[in-house]
Amino acid sequence: MKKIGFTTTIPVEFFLAGGNIPVDLNNIFVCNNNPGNLIDEAQDDGLPRNCCSWIKGLYSVAVKEKAVDEIISVTNGDCSNTHALTELYTANGIKVHPFAYPYEEKDPYSALKQQMIFLGNALNVTLDMVYDYSKITDKVRDKLKIVDRLTVDGYVTGFENHLYLVSSTDFNSDLEKFSKDVDVLIEKAEKRHIEEKYVRIGCIGVPTINPSMYDFIESKNCKIVFNEVQRQFSIPSTNPDYIMRYIEYTYPYGVMDRIKDIKEQIKLRKIDGIIHYVQSFCYRQIQDILIKKHLGVPVLTIEGDTPGDIDGRTKIRIDSFIEMLEMKKKKGLL
């Protein structure tokens, strides 16, 4: 049984079916007792200050903390910084297996299937073993859909939604315990009294490095009813074809696919405004242009760099944005 890390969401059933322990390097970085220290360590080794903090955290958890035995590095479908990160892993003696989501392939399905076969070979599992295991994980994914519905209905907080959906990338390295934790959350949430909030907010973009933003946002007269990428990380597609689920998964593909998904959810969840979180020095900041152009609801873009509380300037922006939405909603302008 090996602990195998990965740099962004990939089909987790490949690890579980082979009896290995999946470790989302992002999750263990941000949940570390001192994530800022991990960034400092990476910078001490020469990673540039103006490089995304996630990359630096991913470097340190593997190279410095030696948290995993091997790594699956997603070289297509995430950022190109991962290529350099992969080279650093290899240079530090860590065994790395690449995994590439299809990009502009004529036949993306076949390309993805081929990548899954490679992944299976690396982890010593067959696709059939993976398909079988997905029947077990599907039960947990069904529970996550309940968590998401309870978020829309106001019983689960934006932060809880973020935490549980984002943790489903590796099921916190313990599927059974994670499943029970989700049961506890659902049971607790269903008994809650709902506080009526006026404005309905959707959060989009990569998961924030500053999760305290959730409580700050919901301390205003608003409810977070959507976490775009976290929901995608939980693989919401129920397509009977396992490979198709990862074709319908939007995160590793073009922004227009993401925009289509976000627009559908805006309608379904009756969202008044979107908060777009972007990570400093991330290429996805550029995609903000298209997101603002196409969503059709007010969008506030906020930027985070290092772990910790959100800064005063970001709080001012969020505050003013919610205030603006409240005013517009009262006047029937949304």
Next chain:
Amino acid sequence: MKNIGIDLGSRYVKMVKADGENLEFMRYDTVSFYRQYIKRDKESTYIDVEKLGIDKDYKITATGYGRNLMSFANAEIISEIKAHFRGALRQTGDDSFVLIDIGGQDSKVILGKDGYIEDFIMNDKCAASTGRFAENACNVLGITIDELSQMDKDPSNLSSTCAVFCESELIGLMASGVELESIASGVNKSIAKRLMPLIKSFQADKIYASGGVASNKSLIYYISELIGKNVVPLENPQYNGALGCLPL
């Protein structure tokens, strides 16, 4: 009605005292203001109106950089965006406009439409489009802010992406014999260029400027030139946020 509007900026605290139609304007250095006029007891923080020489029957409304960091037991707090928007409504009498507010440490652009805030945008984590950059540049160049605001001839091209690194670029230009006026004009133009992505996000026929930096004539000239529209500084640009704290 007696009201006080206070804008707690990063550089100055601006205050407007309104007794009916009579307005009185006051300005304090921010650090001194916090030291002298903010008092604390075990539970709360207060603005020391007595020490400021203000009658207790004035209703205090405040805004500013620290809205979420500050909480005064004797003042209502409103957001900066709302305060600046209301200030522009009050000062212009218009209800549809773009307001460019250039403060000590942040810049923001607000789109007002039919008397409500349609949208707004603020600068990212960079001081190169703010008053602080202008102030630092003046220190390096050995000129006053007033002198800087007159300089709009043959602007040097400043290439640094960072307000701090730009200081060494200014020294480099001086060392290579470039005229002071050209360098200072370059400072103004570089602030204007930095503001463009914010300003160009919105369209309106009327474009106003507020904040202490809006008194910089050269900067307003360059902004107007770059967007191809006339930008009008408000009558009391630095007090716009404080005026917006007063009832309309």
